[in-house]
Amino acid sequence: MSETIVVLTEQPLLDADAANLTALHPDRDVDFHVVLPTRTGRSLLVELIDRLSLFELPERARQEQGARRPRPEQALASSLAVLQRAGVAATGEVAAEKPVDALVTAVQAHDAREAVVITAPHAVEDTFHTDWATRAQDKLGLPVLHLYSGSSFIGDS
Template identity: 50%
Template sequence: MSEMILVLTEDALTARDVENIVSLHRERDVRYHVLVPADPGQNVLASIVDHLSLGELREALDAALGREPAPDEARREAATSLQESLDALLAAGVEAHGQVVTDAPVPALRTAVRDLDVAEVAVVTFPHAVEDTFHTDWASRARDELQVPVLHLYLGTNQVG
């Protein structure tokens, strides 16, 4: 029976992300389950600092002014990201399924690890200056809570978090 690899991503996986993830398991019989949160639950101040550290002034202002998408729009965006991620994984020749989660990301991971008999977790995010520095990012929190290996990758790169 194949092993389950759980992927938590905050945006659609790119071809590079898929190659990075799939290359880790080439010698094993695996299948992938992708989770995309509709509400990533980021701290407003941390989000502002993240955007400013990346030179994203407009996004920092949007975060400061609370210009977050409405819940229905957030779910649609997450569904689009999920479908694009699944399409990319399927194009790479691997079995993949997934879901949009409305729960907070780390509790959703905990539930999926328990219910799906997950062998390992890949968390794929944009860099988050505050959370990554203070180890409050999704991957660090998952490592503290879950009893499976957790890898943190940055979206669109081959950098490990």
């Protein structure tokens, strides 16, 4: 019987994210359930500080704002396709509730013993341990791995 790992992500998963997820338990039968929130709930001020701390120039930030972000349903479909191409079974949901609350609900619904949060680096939240992974671990009492999207870097949760 397979285990389910619940994955909370703020953006569509990339091939590198799928590779990181499938490498977690190569010796066990694992399914993934992806939770993608409709809103991240991030403050504009915190977002600005994060961008400045990562040395992102205001011009780049304007370009990113001008680029259309995929709708949550599209981002979820893309994420599931990436996981399926990696050879793993995956389901998912778009969550209207707060991201961490949605993760907790999904972990309980799937009787998961493990959760993974995949985000971009967020300097303010990561520094002050208010990131999704830390908050989820506090609520769940389970291991919550925090990976940075598109890389093999692990957040300090």
